[in-house]
Amino acid sequence: MSIKAIAAKLFASKIYYKTQAWANKPVETQQAVFKSLIKDARDTAFGADHHFDTIKTVHDFIKNVPVRDYEDLKPYIDKVRTGEKDILWKGKPLYFAKTSGTTSGAKYIPLTKESMPYHIEASRNAILHYIHETGKADFVDGKMIFLQGSPILTEKYGIKFGRLSGIAAHFVPKYLQKNRMPSLETNCIEDWDTKVNAIVGETIDQNMTIISGIPSWVQMYFERLQEKSGGKKIGELFKNFNLFIYGGVNYEPYRAKFESMIGRKVDSIELFPASEGFFAYQDSQKSKGMLLLLNSGIFYEFIKADEFFTENPKSYTIGEVETGVNYALIISTNAGLWRYNIGDTVQFTSLFPHRVIVSGRIKHYISAFGEHVIASEVENAMKEATQGTEIVINEFTVAPQITPSTGLPYHEWLVEFENEPEDMDVFAEAIDSAMRKQNIYYDDLITGNVLRKVVVTKVSKNGFQEYMKSQGKLGGQNKIPRLSNNRDIADNLK
Template sequence: MSIKSVAAKLFAGKIYHQTKTWANKPVETQLAVFKNLIKDAKRTEFGIDHHFDKIKTYEDFRKNVPVRDYEDLKTYIDKVRTGEKDILWKGKPLYFAKTSGTTSGAKYIPLTKESMPTHVNAARNAILHYINETGNADFVDGKMIFLQGSPILTEKYGIKFGRLSGIVAHFVPKYLQKNRMPSWETNCIEDWDTKVNAIVDETIKEDMSVISGIPAWVQMYFERLQEKSGGKKISEIFRNFNLFIYGGVNYEPYRAKFEQMIGKKVDSIELFPASEGFFAYQDSQKEKGMLLLLNSGIFYEFIKADEFFTENPKRHTIGEVETGVNYALIISTNAGLWGYNIGDTVQFTSLFPHRVIVSGRIKHFISAFGEHVIANEVEKAMKEATEATKTVINEFTVAPQINPSGGLPYHEWFVEFENEPENMQVFEEAIDNSMRKQNIYYDDLITGNVLRKVVVTKVSKNGFQEYMKSQGKLGGQNKIPRLSNNRDIADNLK
């Protein structure tokens, strides 16, 4: 056992005990975060506009600070982007993480001196919890790859701009620099196709022990490795690869394909990072869900998803949440986001400690007929259907077909198969049965002959990659939405 792996185990034990201390006191921990946020932002323009000097309790905060999305905060953010100080948070941010997804184009999310370390520490602590629980630290001596965006940054008004993953690349600890891949030069390649090929060339003869990234793009990397190696399994190319770290999407729809490509099962760690904050990570290989980070400069509120679009929905704090309920996640942070709807929905799998799964997006659902189907439901249905029919898929998305040429409307599942089911009707029925068990509204629509059962449409090999490429979203942190309430993606795939 190396000195580095021994040190990692000792450090892992220390972090585990620190985590246990705050996780066992969730309400007190969040109250302390709340008070510090209000105190530190009291003299900002936002704090003055919203009477932070008079906020003594959470009730005061709720009355003074409404729930907002990016568009509602944009006036303040635009001032920060032009170099003004003390607008949303004291001083100026260190960075703006550029991301997509609003009606006005790109979003620019501030990262401050106070918020930036939480992104770095959370990723580190996820690995340390894995080491503490499993005792496995040998991988720290091997090479590690993080498939991410370009670390090239621009600067304006003393603030640097870039993709979150590219910004984080500047904070890789020194003790990991020699192990980290790909090279800085390769990481700076903007074109994803070119970049993946360069990464393959650099890594194919290395001792890769940890591989990290969004599953869809790691899958693309694996496919290129196999092409280059003459069809070898990933475990034959990287004999010490035993840990996969991922975030952004649910791994389950990809798991069967990954295990087929790798040639064995490997441990995995799920992360829940976003430009707005690093919210949770998988702290146990034995328990379901990810530990919600309650002491990382983020104050959380939760709105039940089925009440979100009603007038004045109730906002819940950490002490009021229940397991199994679908909540929209609302945050206030030490980067200057206040009552901010990040767009993700979560469900608690346990309380004490508070663990969550990401159940979908508050705007990514299908409710063309009042069924309000969410991502977690379609992913579970796909998992059950592939297991029942011994099918392996590469990718899928779902959209409503409201006006079919004949017959009742339906949900159309666009699926890129690695190997097709022997009987497509059995596959479709397995999906439909799972959806009906999970979603009572969907079941009522089928029973009442408002909808017909699901229809699966096959997508050609690499069809999803070609679609993402056509949208300028190939690679990096981009991902296919599991659900759409319209036909925009569906029509492009067809």
């Protein structure tokens, strides 16, 4: 074992015990974060508008500050973008992470000198927890890659603008610089097709030990590697590749395809990062869920998803949550986001420590008939329908068909197959059965002849990639929604 690997194991042990100290005191940790946030933002414009000088308790905070999404917070953000100081947080942010997904186009999420270090530490600590638990550290001597956006930044009013992954690329520790791939020149390529081909050229003969990125785009990278190598397995090209790090979407629908392409199973670490904050990472290979980061400058609130759109829904803090409940995640941060609805829903898989899974998006669901189907349900149904079979899925999404030309309405599953089922009707029946077991409302609609059973529609090879390309969202941190309550994506794919 190299000196670098030995040092990594020692550092991993230190970080593990440091994590346990706050994870074992969740309420006290969050209360300390809350008090610090209110104190530090008391003299900001937002603090003045919401009477932070009178806030003593979380109850006061909830009373003074409404839950907001980006559109609601945008007037404050616009002031910060034009160089005004002390608006949402003290001073000016270091960066604005540019992302997409709102009705007004791009979102600009502030990153401050207080918030930015937590993004970097969380990625590092996820790997260190893996080292501590498994004892595996030799991979630190190999090459590692993160498929990410361009690190090229622009600057205005003393604030730099760019994609979060591109901003984070500027914070790679010096001890990892020699291991990191691709080259800066390749990483700066904007066109995703060109970029992936360049990455393949640079990495195909390297000792890759860690590969990281959103599964759908890593899959594209693997496919290009196989094309260039004449069909070799990824595990044959990269004999020491044994750790895949991912975030953004659930890995399970991709796992069978990945293991087939790699030629063996590899360990994986799930991350829960966003421009708004780094919320959680998988701290154990033995336990389900990701450790919620309670000491990272973020105060969390949780609103039950089925109550979110009611008037004055109850907000729960970390000491009040339960396992198995679908919560909308509300955050207040040291980047100046206050009671901000990030749009994700989570479920707790354990308490003490508090681990979560991402169950979907508060706006991404199907409830055309009151069924309120969420992302985790369709992903679990797909997993159950393909388990123990030769079926391999590249990508899929689900949408309601409210006005079919004949027959009852239905949920349409648009699927790109690598290996198709022998009998599509049997496959559709398996999905439908799994859905009915998970969602009683959906089951009632099928039983009551309001809906007919699932209809599976084949999507042509690379159909999802072509769709994303047509939307200007090929690669990077972009991802296909697992489901939607309209047919915008479904009709484009067809």
